[in-house]
Amino acid sequence: MDALLIDPQTPDTAAASPAREFSAEDVDTFRRDGYVIARKLAGEALRERLLAATFAGLADPTGPVEYEADLQYPGAPPSRSAPGGRTIRRLKQAHARDFGFTEWVAQPELVARVRQLLGPDIVCPLAHHNCVMTKQPRFSSETGWHQDIRYWSYQRPELVSVWLALGPERIDNGCLWVIPGTHRMQFDAARFDPEKFLRPDLTENAELIAQRRPVELEAGDVLFFHCRTFHAAGRNESDEPKFSVVFTFRPADNPPVPGTRSASLPELLIP
Numbered sequence: 001m002d003a004l005l006i007d008p009q010t011p012d013t014a015a016a017s018p019a020r021e022f023s024a025e026d027v028d029t030f031r032r033d034g035y036v037i038a039r040k041l042a043g044e045a046l047r048e049r050l051l052a053a054t055f056a057g058l059a060d061p062t063g064p065v066e067y068e069a070d071l072q073y074p075g076a077p078p079s080r081s082a083p084g085g086r087t088i089r090r091l092k093q094a095h096a097r098d099f100g101f102t103e104w105v106a107q108p109e110l111v112a113r114v115r116q117l118l119g120p121d122i123v124c125p126l127a128h129h130n131c132v133m134t135k136q137p138r139f140s141s142e143t144g145w146h147q148d149i150r151y152w153s154y155q156r157p158e159l160v161s162v163w164l165a166l167g168p169e170r171i172d173n174g175c176l177w178v179i180p181g182t183h184r185m186q187f188d189a190a191r192f193d194p195e196k197f198l199r200p201d202l203t204e205n206a207e208l209i210a211q212r213r214p215v216e217l218e219a220g221d222v223l224f225f226h227c228r229t230f231h232a233a234g235r236n237e238s239d240e241p242k243f244s245v246v247f248t249f250r251p252a253d254n255p256p257v258p259g260t261r262s263a264s265l266p267e268l269l270i271p
């Protein structure tokens with residue numbers, strides 16, 4: 001009788017088992033561009049669990065949430081009492097909502113990659129990101145060009161954020177856009193508005209923004225981006241909501257400045 005041969009690397013199993021770490025080329029891409037994408041990093045069961053936690057959070061918004069109306073970004077409802085005023089933009093404190101978020105930030109394929117970008121000892125702050133970004137079809141807003149580090153306070157501007165797509169992210173549903181290489185550039189204060197968004201009316205900013213690239217993702221794909229990489233996002237013009245899980249990581253030797261918001265919550269030591 002012929003032996004039964006099982007090929008462990010059929011396309012299906014390969015897709016369900018992402019490589020354990022970034023290739024050297026991926027790491028170079030991150031160093032050059034300030035971002036890199038890992039495809040299909042989150043498995044289906046975990047993605048479904050995080051989606052279920054997202055729907056539970058939206059159905060019972062008694063936990064900490066941010067409404068579109070709170071930020072007043074372009075396109076947001078004018079107040080919480082206006083039509084669409086209770087549209088949630090972020091389910092905050094994701095880590096406290098379901099054990100699946102702990103599983104996600106400790107997933108070996110994720111942790112190995114963050115270590116390649118930040119070094120062997122890493123910490124996951126709970127004061128920043130630690131959320132599910134929710135972008136609803138009818139009442140979403142535009143996020144201007146910004147660096148996440150603008151309101152954060154660490155010894156050095158060295159953190160990497162990890163953006164997990166729970167569903168497809170495309171230009172028409174408000175995916176992120178990034179400007180490659182901006183994490184390595186210096187910007188003087190005159191280029192920003194009072195909220196520290198890049199002023200698109202300035203020629204030098206418009207020239208920079210012209211280099212933008214959309215970050216289109218499939219469910220389970222992950223964007224890793226530097227805290228100094230300029231990014232922005234449009235509205236959700238589709239008929240379906242878009243959900244993304246976002247955490248940030250820092251090297252252990254880059255602690256928050258005492259007394260600041262960055263130091264206001266516990267942090268996770270990643271084993």
Ligand SMILES: O=C(O)CCC(=O)C(=O)O
Nearest residue numbers: 133142143148231232233
């Ligand atoms: O609107 C978006 O999806 C972008 C969100 C974002 O960049 C942020 O909150 O830092």
